[in-house]
Amino acid sequence: MTAVLDRPAVVPPLRRARARWGWGLGAAAVVVWSLAGAGLFSGPVVNAAGPAQFGRFASAALSPARDGEFLRVLASSVGVTVAYAALGAALAVALGALGAVAVARTTWGRRRAGWTLARGALAVPRGLHEAVWGLLLVNLLGLDPWVGVLAIGIPYGAVTAKVFADLLDEVPRGAYSALLASGAGRVPAALYGLLPPASGGLLSYSFYRLECAVRSAVVLGLIGAGGLGYQLSLSFSSLRWPQVWSCVYALALLCLVAEVAGRAVRRRLASPRSSGGRLRRDRVLSAAVAVTLAGVVWSAWYLALSPATLVSDRTGEQLRYVLSNAWPPDTDGPLLRAVAGAAVDTVQMSVIAIAVATVGAVLLAGVAAHPPRGAPAARRLGGTAVRLALLLLRAVPPPVWALVLLFVLRPGILPGALALGIYTLGVLGRLAAEATEELDPRPRAALTALGAGPVGGWLYGVLPRATGPVLAFALYRWEVAIRDTVLVGLLGAGGLGALLATQVARFDWGAVTTVLAALVVLTAAVDLVSARARAALR
Amino acid sequence: MAVVGPSGAGKSTLLAVANGSLLPTDGAVQVLGISPGQLRGRALRTLRARVGTVHQQLELVDQLRVVHNVNAGRLAGWPAWRAAWSLARPQGLPEVLEALTRVGLADRVFDRTDRLSGGQQQRVAVARLLVQRPELVLADEPASALDPVLADRVLGLLAGLATDRGGALVASLHDPALALRHCTRVVGLVAGEVVLDAPTGRLTVGDLADFYGAPR
Numbered sequence: 001m002t003a004v005l006d007r008p009a010v011v012p013p014l015r016r017a018r019a020r021w022g023w024g025l026g027a028a029a030v031v032v033w034s035l036a037g038a039g040l041f042s043g044p045v046v047n048a049a050g051p052a053q054f055g056r057f058a059s060a061a062l063s064p065a066r067d068g069e070f071l072r073v074l075a076s077s078v079g080v081t082v083a084y085a086a087l088g089a090a091l092a093v094a095l096g097a098l099g100a101v102a103v104a105r106t107t108w109g110r111r112r113a114g115w116t117l118a119r120g121a122l123a124v125p126r127g128l129h130e131a132v133w134g135l136l137l138v139n140l141l142g143l144d145p146w147v148g149v150l151a152i153g154i155p156y157g158a159v160t161a162k163v164f165a166d167l168l169d170e171v172p173r174g175a176y177s178a179l180l181a182s183g184a185g186r187v188p189a190a191l192y193g194l195l196p197p198a199s200g201g202l203l204s205y206s207f208y209r210l211e212c213a214v215r216s217a218v219v220l221g222l223i224g225a226g227g228l229g230y231q232l233s234l235s236f237s238s239l240r241w242p243q244v245w246s247c248v249y250a251l252a253l254l255c256l257v258a259e260v261a262g263r264a265v266r267r268r269l270a271s272p273r274s275s276g277g278r279l280r281r282d283r284v285l286s287a288a289v290a291v292t293l294a295g296v297v298w299s300a301w302y303l304a305l306s307p308a309t310l311v312s313d314r315t316g317e318q319l320r321y322v323l324s325n326a327w328p329p330d331t332d333g334p335l336l337r338a339v340a341g342a343a344v345d346t347v348q349m350s351v352i353a354i355a356v357a358t359v360g361a362v363l364l365a366g367v368a369a370h371p372p373r374g375a376p377a378a379r380r381l382g383g384t385a386v387r388l389a390l391l392l393l394r395a396v397p398p399p400v401w402a403l404v405l406l407f408v409l410r411p412g413i414l415p416g417a418l419a420l421g422i423y424t425l426g427v428l429g430r431l432a433a434e435a436t437e438e439l440d441p442r443p444r445a446a447l448t449a450l451g452a453g454p455v456g457g458w459l460y461g462v463l464p465r466a467t468g469p470v471l472a473f474a475l476y477r478w479e480v481a482i483r484d485t486v487l488v489g490l491l492g493a494g495g496l497g498a499l500l501a502t503q504v505a506r507f508d509w510g511a512v513t514t515v516l517a518a519l520v521v522l523t524a525a526v527d528l529v530s531a532r533a534r535a536a537l538r
Numbered sequence: 539m540a541v542v543g544p545s546g547a548g549k550s551t552l553l554a555v556a557n558g559s560l561l562p563t564d565g566a567v568q569v570l571g572i573s574p575g576q577l578r579g580r581a582l583r584t585l586r587a588r589v590g591t592v593h594q595q596l597e598l599v600d601q602l603r604v605v606h607n608v609n610a611g612r613l614a615g616w617p618a619w620r621a622a623w624s625l626a627r628p629q630g631l632p633e634v635l636e637a638l639t640r641v642g643l644a645d646r647v648f649d650r651t652d653r654l655s656g657g658q659q660q661r662v663a664v665a666r667l668l669v670q671r672p673e674l675v676l677a678d679e680p681a682s683a684l685d686p687v688l689a690d691r692v693l694g695l696l697a698g699l700a701t702d703r704g705g706a707l708v709a710s711l712h713d714p715a716l717a718l719r720h721c722t723r724v725v726g727l728v729a730g731e732v733v734l735d736a737p738t739g740r741l742t743v744g745d746l747a748d749f750y751g752a753p754r
Contacts, residue, residue, distance in 0.1 A: 011635060014628070014648045446597035449559045450670055451587035451614025457622040460610045464601040 019536045031355045034348035038414040054407035062129035083299035085216035088152025089210040090296045096160025104165035127520035131487045134220045145303035148225045167201045204269040211262030218251050219397050255395040282458035290340035330510035338520045346495035349417040350481040356421030358474040368433035385525040394426025399491045416493025435469040475530040482526045540717035541710040543727035549710035558593045586624045587614035590672030592663050592680045600652035608634045611670030637668035656683040673705035693720045714743045
């Protein structure tokens with residue numbers, strides 16, 4: 001037996017994990033390429049006159065507009081935004097429930113071709129950002145409240161259909177098969193065997209969509225669909241800084257309330273109270289559902305939504321005109337070159353945004369994580385401050401950050417990229433902090449016990465274990481960021497979004513089709529690369 | 539010295555107090571003649587470097603290669619830049635290989651730690667201690683995942699390590715035979731109280747078996 005221990009050591013060579021190094025070096029190269037593309041290494045990027053202007057803008061932060069008339073305008077804008085969000089989310093859940101039946105594996109069984117086609121059909125509505133839908137619908141319907149509702153409802157509906165179908169497909173088959181075997185029809189069997197186990201997840205996801213819809217409704221305002229975002233862009237273009245700040249505070253508060261309330265409801269759904277043997281519903285959940293339903297009805301009344309607009313002659317005529325001009329897509333050389341250049345800009349913006357957000361999130365994760373019991377007061381205070389700051393970063397939509405950054409940076413793709421990076425940092429910072437909190441504290445404690453300092457303990461005890469989950473989150477957020485890049489682009493930050501806005505303004509519908517196709521292909525490509533990279537991380 | 543006693547008697551707590559991870563809520567503790575509660579920063583880290591611990595739940599970092607987990611024993615002495623650089627280019631490889639050879643794992647030096655079996659990981663934890671070279675060695679069930687021959691070997695290494703530096707080994711053990719073979723003194727704990735403190739010469743395996751409630 002001791003022979004096993006005393007065997008002369010054959011030391012194997014140190015072998016690097018090739019796939020990971022390949023991805024890592026590739027990612028580093030892409031980041032440098034993107035920074036070069038943003039002009040960081042070629043000439044000034046800072047606007048020389050910016051700081052003085054920014055000072056005037058920032059000094060208004062402490063004196064937001066509070067006069068009665070503006071506050072009334074603000075309140076009605078908030079109403080419009082909330083109504084868009086509620087109706088858009090309701091439409092999305094309805095479309096999602098219908099769509100889920102159409103794209104669930106359960107429906108198609110072994111007919112793979114039909115399932116693949118149904119799934120593929122979702123890629124188009126899903127690949128286009130709600131702001132793009134908003135822009136197209138404004139041209140179709142004019143300034144009608146339906147624009148906001150449909151622009152949220154259509155893309156969200158497609159995502160919801162996919163998620164609902166996945167939730168249903170993931171339910172263990174046992175109960176469902178047993179019901180089918182006992183002679184129940186497919187619909188009753190699904191009602192009794194599939195729906196109950198999935199219902200918690202379905203409801204939870206519906207609330208999550210409502211939460212996201214609030215953010216989207218604000219953003220839709222910025223492209224002219226009315227509501228809080230619209231008011232903000234009006235005040236901004238007329239340089240009324242105190243009014244801008246009132247709008248920013250109102251929208252940050254709205255997004256904060258949506259996130260906090262949404263998370264509270266979802267946490268409740270994830271860990272239901274025991275019913276104590278009696279048939280009793282969770283009061284908080286019942287109230288949340290009732291308030292939401294009442295909110296949807298109120299929204300339809302508040303927006304004076306009328307189905308007549310959708311079926312009016314004018315709408316039909318406009319739709320026919322747009323569609324007949326949109327096909328075939330425009331494929332002449334200069335346009336294709338412009339699309340390719342804009343696509344490169346879009347990729348570079350999203351890469352810079354994710355790089356900035358990931359570095360920031362890794363640096364802040366340690367402080368943002370909830371400290372263990374008995375931590376010093378300074379540490380707890382610092383943690384609360386950082387968490388609050390992250391909450392604010394993600395409560396303000398990226399286009400608003402872009403407007404602020406344009407004070408100090410020259411126009412181009414850098415302000416858009418950084419704006420997106422700041423917003424994504426808010427999201428990623430929280431995810432990274434949660435990933436750190438979930439780590440077993442003992443390996444780190446063991447290093448501290450043998451005398452390791454804070455840096456050494458972090459390098460050996462936390463970094464190697466947190467890298468995998470944080471990078472996976474970062475890649476997932478990259479998929480989201482490429483869609484949001486289009487949004488900041490629509491407002492002038494460059495890339496495919498800017499190109500799209502130009503073509504829509506010129507009513508060049510053939511070119512619009514080309515740009516939209518490029519968008520869908522690009523987002524699908526990014527999803528694919530991200531999925532591959534995440535697989536290499538595992 | 540062996541610490542014996544039934545589950546929940548306070549063996550692990552005693553060891554945690556001794557390595558400074560826990561401060562006593564009441565009373566005073568002296569480790570190597572120093573009271574850790576009064577130390578801060580550099581001085582505390584220096585004291586901690588002189589006390590080495592093998593934990594019951596190993597507490598290695600699964601995602602690191604074996605070489606880094608062993609090198610972690612030197613983090614007290616390394617500046618931060620050297621600790622960081624070592625993750626890219628392993629530093630002090632000869633000492634790591636020597637330690638791993640002594641526990642029979644030199645051929646696994648560049649494997650990821652979570653690819654190793656429980657017993658192999660326990661030996662990596664011992665190798666970390668060999669590199670740390672502490673004066674006081676604390677071991678919480680160091681032999682629980684090892685077969686009898688390896689258990690003997692590992693305890694011999696730990697005891698040798700402590701006596702080389704003129705220090706001591708304090709191990710909580712479940713196996714009475716191991717306690718008698720490698721220790722000169724046995725302390726029995728029940729519900730946090732010392733109920734036995736005797737040199738091993740006067741004890742038999744049967745006396746110790748009583749402590750675990752094992753059938754005679």
